[in-house]
Structures are given as C-alpha cells and as structure tokens.
Amino acid sequence: MNGFEEEFADALDDVPDEHDDRDRFVGGHGSFDADVMLVGEAPGADEVAQGEPFVGQAGKQLDRILDDLNVDRDDLYITNLVKIRPPENRDPYRDEIDAWWPVLDAEIDRVDPDVIVPLGSFAAQEIVDTDETITDLRGETVELDGRVVRPTFHPAAALYDRDKLPTITEDLRQALIESEG
Numbered sequence: 001m002n003g004f005e006e007e008f009a010d011a012l013d014d015v016p017d018e019h020d021d022r023d024r025f026v027g028g029h030g031s032f033d034a035d036v037m038l039v040g041e042a043p044g045a046d047e048v049a050q051g052e053p054f055v056g057q058a059g060k061q062l063d064r065i066l067d068d069l070n071v072d073r074d075d076l077y078i079t080n081l082v083k084i085r086p087p088e089n090r091d092p093y094r095d096e097i098d099a100w101w102p103v104l105d106a107e108i109d110r111v112d113p114d115v116i117v118p119l120g121s122f123a124a125q126e127i128v129d130t131d132e133t134i135t136d137l138r139g140e141t142v143e144l145d146g147r148v149v150r151p152t153f154h155p156a157a158a159l160y161d162r163d164k165l166p167t168i169t170e171d172l173r174q175a176l177i178e179s180e181g
C-alpha cells in the first residue's frame with residue numbers, strides 16, 4: 001500500500017468494486033500542505049505505468065509551465081477526478097465519476113488548498129457543476145466551500161494549440177498569486 005492509499009484508505013474502501021481496478025489506479029501526488037491543487041479528469045497510460053498523475057506528454061507540458069513559473073510540482077497537489085484509467089482512454093462515465101468523487105472530496109479536505117485549478121473542460125465542468133465550456137470558464141474564478149476555483153485549459157491543449165500556452169501559464173500564475181493572498 002502506498003502513501004496515497006494509506007492516507008485515503010477510508011474513502012477508497014467506499015469505491016464500488018466495479019470501479020476499483022488497482023491495475024489502472026493512479027492516486028494524487030504532491031504536498032498534503034499545498035496551497036494549490038490541480039485536478040485533471042483521469043490518468044492515461046503513462047500515468048498508470050509510472051503510478052503518478054500528469055507524467056505523460058501533458059505532464060511534461062505542465063512541468064515546463066511550472067518551470068517557467070519557478071514552481072516545483074511537489075509543492076502542489078496534483079490529482080484526477082477518477083483514479084483509474086478508463087478503457088481506451090475515453091472520458092469517464094457518470095457512474096465512474098460518482099464512484100470516485102468521495103475520494104477527490106477526501107483529498108480536498110485533507111490538502112485543504114486555497115485554490116483548486118481544474119485542468120480542462122471535463123474537470124472544470126464537474127468541479128464547478130456547469131455545462132459551460134473551458135473557453136467560457138477559464139480566466140474566471142468561482143468560490144467553492146471557501147476556496148477559489150480557477151479553471152484553465154488542460155496542458156495537452158497547448159500541445160495541439162501553442163496559442164493556449166501563455167493562457168495556461170497566466171492562469172496558473174494567477175492561481176499561485178491567489179493562494180498567497
């Protein structure tokens with residue numbers, strides 16, 4: 001059992017067996033004292049292979065952004081809505097999100113970040129509970145249980161559209177500033 005599984009054992013015990021495939025499992029990573037939490041949708045193949053969120057191509061893009069901001073990823077807390085890789089890398093289904101939501105909720109309670117940054121439409125729509133697209137949501141803040149939620153594009157978006165890179169960087173810069181104030 002790793003540190004994540006030990007820390008969140010009670011919440012993990014409540015995940016229904018049909019949604020709990022530890023061969024495709026990736027828990028959150030980073031500081032439990034982080035002021036900023038980044039939340040994606042679900043792990044990909046690289047994440048499952050390495051057991052850590054955001055280590056594939058999107059993760060490398062995220063690391064470059066964090067380097068530009070002089071931020072060590074270990075000073076943040078990085079996680080996903082769903083902790084197992086959906087088959088064929090599809091978007092998580094509603095029942096999968098519902099099954100894993102208590103674990104994300106436990107992570108938020110434990111880390112107690114000042115700012116939550118949903119990465120991409122999928123995570124943003126779930127966390128903010130809206131149908132608005134990330135294009136409409138990014139750059140705005142929403143309050144959620146006394147925390148600032150600042151959605152931005154998924155780092156993978158900048159792999160396909162380099163024009164999004166400065167936007168993601170600025171959104172993360174603003175999240176860091178908000179976490180200090």
